[in-house]
Amino acid sequence: MKKSFTLIELLFVIVIIGLLAVIAVPKFVNLTTNAKNASIKSIITSVQDSIDNIHAKWLVNEDYIWDPDGDGKSNLNTEGYPKMLDDGKGETELFKYVLKVPVYACSDKTQNCWKEYDDNKYEYIYNQNKILKIDYNATNGLMECVDGLGVTKKECEKIIF
Numbered sequence: 606m607k608k609s610f611t612l613i614e615l616l617f618v619i620v621i622i623g624l625l626a627v628i629a630v631p632k633f634v635n636l637t638t639n640a641k642n643a644s645i646k647s648i649i650t651s652v653q654d655s656i657d658n659i660h661a662k663w664l665v666n667e668d669y670i671w672d673p674d675g676d677g678k679s680n681l682n683t684e685g686y687p688k689m690l691d692d693g694k695g696e697t698e699l700f701k702y703v704l705k706v707p708v709y710a711c712s713d714k715t716q717n718c719w720k721e722y723d724d725n726k727y728e729y730i731y732n733q734n735k736i737l738k739i740d741y742n743a744t745n746g747l748m749e750c751v752d753g754l755g756v757t758k759k760e761c762e763k764i765i766f
Contacts, residue, residue: 636730641717642764646727648700648708648719649739649748649765652690655703656746660685673702686746693724728753737761 663669664686670679671687680702682688691701699719701707711718716732725741738753739761750761755758 639728640732641729645737646765650702652703652741653748656687656690656748659687659703660746661745682746684746688743690725690741691721696720696721717722731755737764739765 611640617717659671659681663681667685669681669685670676671681673680673687674692680688687702690703691699697710698707699710699721704745708719711720711730716730718730720728720730722728722738725743727739727741729739730739731737735755736753737756740749740750740751741747742749748765750758750765752758753761757762
């Protein structure tokens, strides 16, 4: 006597697999976006923590000289916050004054990368239709979201804060 599955048993298994797929697939659809957002949040949090650390050193010692570019002059403003986070627009390494390991700029990439579009003004380019923008305010030492392309200030704040 041969043992095999009946047509009803096979259909039952296919229906169960289909139901599992309907439940599981939506959970994985935004996985890439969530990972990118976690990376963005991690970088901005590290930059902000470093800025706060530099400011705390200045508060403890007003003679504190922070000279990341090695020109012999302090790169702090009168409030004790860094004037610049890197050498400025067009750099290949971003946040290099405040991070031990800088973030590499887009260079020849056109998506999923960081870019400094003006001094102390940064953007994360998801793709050509979605760009998150973050500005560094040297007056108060804060990284601040601004309206980007396809990402509002409120959406940006939800991602990084």
